[in-house]
Amino acid sequence: MLKVRFFASLKDLVGESEMEMQLEQETSVRKIFQQLETRFPEIKKYESILLVAVNMEYADLDSTVTPGDEVCFFPPVSGGTG
């Protein structure tokens, strides 16, 4: 299994903040994203700007994920002010 979490507008688009996906063996973040795309076609527009974290460390679409990992997808951050 793989835990997948979403934040901000991506969470709104997917309609939930987290989900579990079947994962039997090592794969890439890109493959996970492609699976999500089939369920949520609108997510495609985030592909070029999206930030990815695997187990709370920044990663990218080519990073490897293994069963038990937590993958987070989110838009560019916008904390702070001023």
Place this chain on the structure above:
Amino acid sequence: MIRIVESKIDREKIVQSVSTPESGAIATFDGTVRNHSREKPVTHLHYEVFPEMALKELEKIRAEAMQRWPLNGMAIVHRVGRMEIGESSVFIAVSSAHRKDAFEACRFAIDTLKTTVPIWKKEHYQDGEVWIEGYGQ
């Protein structure tokens, strides 16, 4: 002091946390909620956070700053949830023997925070709301 809080930011307490007898300067940055954005009136803001990762990223900023400049202390506190116009959403305090290092490290901290710390701002208007994503970059 590295914190994510939901209640009002206590500036005085943060400044005190970096105050040391060796410091001749404390530089602070106070990020406040602005009443307009791209010529549109803003009624209030809402910040969402990925808490565990945000704390890790804030710690990284402090660690890098402490390594790059001769600082005596650095504190970063970010508030999340709903905030009204004029309230502080983020407060940074940096102490050093001389002002140059404190100013530079403070600037580094807020600029880095805006690109690496997973916190998102949603602006609310009279007629709706919009996620501001990547605005700081």
